Amino acid sequence: MNTKIWLSSPHMGGNEQKYVNEAFDANWVAPLGPNVDGFEKDLESFLNTDVKVAALSAGTAALHLALIECGVVYGDEVICQSMTFSASANPIAYCGATPVFVDSEKDTWNMCPVALEEAVKDRIAKGKEPKAIIVVHLYGMPAKMNEITAIAEKYKIPIIEDAAEALGSTYKDKACGTFGRFGVLSFNGNKIITTSGGGALVCHTQEDKDKAVFLSTQARDNAPHYQHSHIGYNYRMSNIVAGIGRGQMEVLANRVEARRSMNKFYQDLFADIEGVTVFVEPSTDYYSNHWLSAIIVDATITGKTREDLRLALLEDNIESRPLWKPMHMQPVFADAPYYGSDIAEKLFDNGLCLPSGSNLTNEERERIAKKIKQVFSK
Structure with a gap:
């Protein structure tokens, strides 16, 4: 493996x-x-x-x-x-x-x-x-x-x-x-x-x-x-x-730059994959360290779900993770008041965090890219 x-x-x-x-x-x-x-x-x-x-x-x-x-x-x-x-x-x-x-x-x-x-x-x-x-x-x-x-x-x-x-x-x-x-x-x-x-x-x-x-x-x-x-x-x-x-x-400054570089890597990787959106800053007012790079997968366009991608990566021993499950959906907080609509729930349903470490090698990036392209080319 x-x-x-x-x-x-x-x-x-x-x-x-x-x-x-x-x-x-x-x-x-x-x-x-x-x-x-x-x-x-x-x-x-x-x-x-x-x-x-x-x-x-x-x-x-x-x-x-x-x-x-x-x-x-x-x-x-x-x-x-x-x-x-x-x-x-x-x-x-x-x-x-x-x-x-x-x-x-x-x-x-x-x-x-x-x-x-x-x-x-x-x-x-x-x-x-x-x-x-x-x-x-x-x-x-x-x-x-x-x-x-x-x-x-x-x-x-x-x-x-x-x-x-x-x-x-x-x-x-x-x-x-x-x-x-x-x-x-x-x-x-x-x-x-x-x-x-x-x-x-x-x-x-x-x-x-x-x-x-x-x-x-x-x-x-x-x-x-x-x-x-x-x-x-x-x-x-x-x-x-x-x-x-x-x-x-x-x-620390180098670590921030490396994480932001990983986010750019995913922006480039998904640029030609319709139906996948990389999480990026909405305007120049925002500067993210991109601790974790995340995507939203629209299965109605890609024909693949967030979970299809996660499991495919897992087969190749590549760790990824669904977005945080919202707190108002957690059993321990089931009785807590909640205000809003279903934005957080939809993010959880369709979002995935991808490998984002500042120590990822070029070889590891190539493995990630190869597997992702494989999933969405089917």
Whole structure:
């Protein structure tokens, strides 16, 4: 069997080991430490705006802390994009709150501003004013932040940006993750850069960052003994993991360029295949890192479904994946309110993510292209 071509595999840059070794040499392997401080500074510089970053154990941890800092408690409601990974919605349940899901729009596949305002108005009319809005930059594509921010400001609801997939993406030249009250980043193994596992909370004040760090280190009071006046969490990033992140930050710009190159590869590949649409930016206002390149297959034109293509690729040991199954369709959230039409459902039915790694070789690209052409030539 051919060697496996992964959807999105880790890609080391070379200097990660240097920072990790420094941590071992200094015997600084616990949470906090020089690599954590350095990684946070590297991220702040890259985001190129006046933000404070707290490095954490996961993007999910960052979302949880953002909700806590927005005052979300048991019985509250939080609006969340439906077309996303479950980690965007699960922290709402951690807080004992209820997610209110909102449909996508066709241009960016992200939260539809029209459906968002409909949801806000209806929840307020029902006496359930939402405590926060979680908007996602899906697969690295920036959401329509001007419209979404205007609605959030109109109703005075804080935005939490799930930019877990969007490090390196910008909307109108501003970094994704810096628009809302909080931004969330992820460094999971399949992300554009990785720390093996990890995440970060992007804050706009030192006070918000300090609170996140306090809560993420078990909320220990300033006392010589262990004293706790608040519920805390073990969410801080380790100095070892942050060392990997520091090495990855040195090659982040190259990783973004390589992912965007893969998207261009698919644009060229499908240019002459009628009925397949590659997911690209709707205008020059949007700059996507194209963490994952995705397509929509119109079976009425191609005679082939998304699933036909996925299974054909799988036969050749090439990994691909359907788009995220919308949260309002998930059994665990079956009773949650939903606003919008069927855009997210149709995207899920017909969409496929294709191998997008920054470390794909020319030989692997040729294998992918050969198999895809084979499928659509039948």
